[in-house]
Amino acid sequence: MIGRVSIKISNQRNSYKFTLNRNITILRGDSGTGKTTLYDMIRDYNNLGRESGVKISGGNIVTLEGRNWEDELDKLSKKIVVIDEGSKFVFSKEFANKVKGCDNYFLIITRSYLSQLPYSVDEIYRIKGTGKNKEFERVYTDIDKFYDNPDPNRFPFMPDIIITEDSKSGYEFFLDTVKNTNIKCEAAGGKLPLYYIQPDIKGKIMMQIAHIKLDN
Numbered sequence: 001m002i003g004r005v006s007i008k009i010s011n012q013r014n015s016y017k018f019t020l021n022r023n024i025t026i027l028r029g030d031s032g033t034g035k036t037t038l039y040d041m042i043r044d045y046n047n048l049g050r051e052s053g054v055k056i057s058g059g060n061i062v063t064l065e066g067r068n069w070e071d072e073l074d075k076l077s078k079k080i081v082v083i084d085e086g087s088k089f090v091f092s093k094e095f096a097n098k099v100k101g102c103d104n105y106f107l108i109i110t111r112s113y114l115s116q117l118p119y120s121v122d123e124i125y126r127i128k129g130t131g132k133n134k135e136f137e138r139v140y141t142d143i144d145k146f147y148d149n150p151d152p153n154r155f156p157f158m159p160d161i162i163i164t165e166d167s168k169s170g171y172e173f174f175l176d177t178v179k180n181t182n183i184k185c186e187a188a189g190g191k192l193p194l195y196y197i198q199p200d201i202k203g204k205i206m207m208q209i210a211h212i213k214l215d216n
Helices: 035-052 069-074 093-100 169-177
Strands: 005-010 015-020 024-028 055-057 061-063 080-083 105-109 124-128 133-138 161-164 184-187 206-209
Touching: 005 035, 035 061, 035 105, 069 093, 161 169, 169 184
Parallel strands: 015 133, 024 105, 024 124, 061 080, 080 105, 161 184, 161 206
Antiparallel strands: 005 015, 005 055, 124 133
16 A cells, blocks of 8 residues: 555544554554544444444455464455554564565554554554544654754763664764764664674763664
8 A cells, every 4th residue: 555545434423534644553542532442443344344333434444453463464455454452463573574564554553662663753643532523643743853953962962872773874864963073873784782883882872773764
């Protein structure tokens, strides 16, 4: 799937409208905000169709859960896959690899940080609305993004060394940022222990940058 997908899900008591802009969208929020209700409505529609009383427009949406999630996901193509926060497999490397290798969109309901997945801070949402009509709103609307103004003076502290996990765009970005400073920038190449990259780090302030992904 490519591009924006606008979805509406409704029954007699609830109506949800939201837009998915990328392949991974995160839905957060406290208990009682409507996340579980949304998931249950989608699951009921998958199981019962029109008899569920749920109407869905804008995309082909399915829920994914249970111990056979890998087999079920392998059968899906160009779907919007919704996963509830009780599904622990979203934290696994196996799930991350499946996401990278398929053409589905994912809406993941979780209050946890999924470090293995490359999702954008712009695609983290919560549910807005307390009555029947509900929408998604961005959690981070006024975030001060460092990459919009890459000034090393805006670091929360002044490191001696910056070590990036990747050796491509992320490393090149920070290398260019600190080129006129005394800050040293090294690339760990993804897997090497830090002491292989920079053996003389004792007594120095080090900042590690993991999972850099810079969008064009």
